[in-house]
Amino acid sequence: MQIQPYVFFDGRCEDALRFYADTLGAEVLFKMQYKDAPPETNRPADPKSDDKVMHASVRIGESIVMMSDDCMSPQVIHSGFSLSVTADSLAEGEKLFNALAEGGKVNMPWQATFWSKGFGMLTDQFGVHWMVTIPDGA
Template identity: 60%
Template structure:
């Protein structure tokens, strides 16, 4: 068994995937748009008009982890609370690079720094509203 995050970006999924690909080296393994889905036979459960080009489902590989994302129903604003994604980098240099990439356009909640448990740790909410904790293993 394993647990995978599934993140709903409410209309900004394509932008987020492009950003994580460019800045963190993520790889999009699968991408399906709403227009790619077969017709739903339930007339009460049809996609909202205008979602055709939005992302219905994506699988993303980041390091050795696969996670999933979607535009969801494209509600006005994505809200994420009660959790953070934890990104463990290989070394201080790459950890600081990832932290700064996530902080670009976002907000730092704990600056990148050495702590008593790690040579590098920081917390940030990225430009999409997703909270991250970036750390390196203490070796």
Template identity: 55%
Template sequence: MVVQPYVFFNGRCEEALDYYCAKLGAQVTFKMRYKEAPPDPQNQPRPGLEEKIMHANVRMGSTDWMASDGHCDPAATMNGFSLSLTADDDASAKQFFNALADGGQVTLPFQPTFWSKGFGMVVDRFGLMWMVTVPDS
């Protein structure tokens, strides 16, 4: 069994993926826009979604996750979950944390804790909550 996060960016998927690729080393391994999907008369996308991302596969380190623009619903919010990014070393963890904090909101500054040499929490510019940690080894 495999469980993977599937993140909906409410119309900002392309921007988010470009940012994660540039700042976190993510790789988009597959991307399909709504206009590229086979026609389905029973489930046609809303006009204006043609260039939006219907589905993308993303690789970050050894983790694969999925992303989409979703239905671009202005009332949509992201809450109830967080992505946890475990860095290989303190310098990388601080770099990742600072990249995610740029344009976002720090909810817990990156700092040593009783369980880690460094841990911080941030909601990035796309509304996605991240927990960045470096192992205490």
């Protein structure tokens, strides 16, 4: 069994895919736009949605994260969860933290804590909450 996060974006999934490729080395494994769905499916009637992302599977490190523009919902809100990234070193953790924080909001600055030599929390420019840490002893 696997648990894979599915993150929705309010019409900015393409931007998010590029941002996560640049900051996290994300690799798009599969991407489908709404216009690619068969006409008999329950897709949005608004032609402006045709080029939006209906579904994408993205590899980030060893994990798969799924993403979509979610043109079926009136509003996307990211609440009650964070995506957690464990970097291999203190320097890599700080670099990832700073890159993800660009254009977003730092909720807890990158710093040493009693459980890790490097940890920080942020909300990125797409409203997704992140925690970045390094493993104990790194």
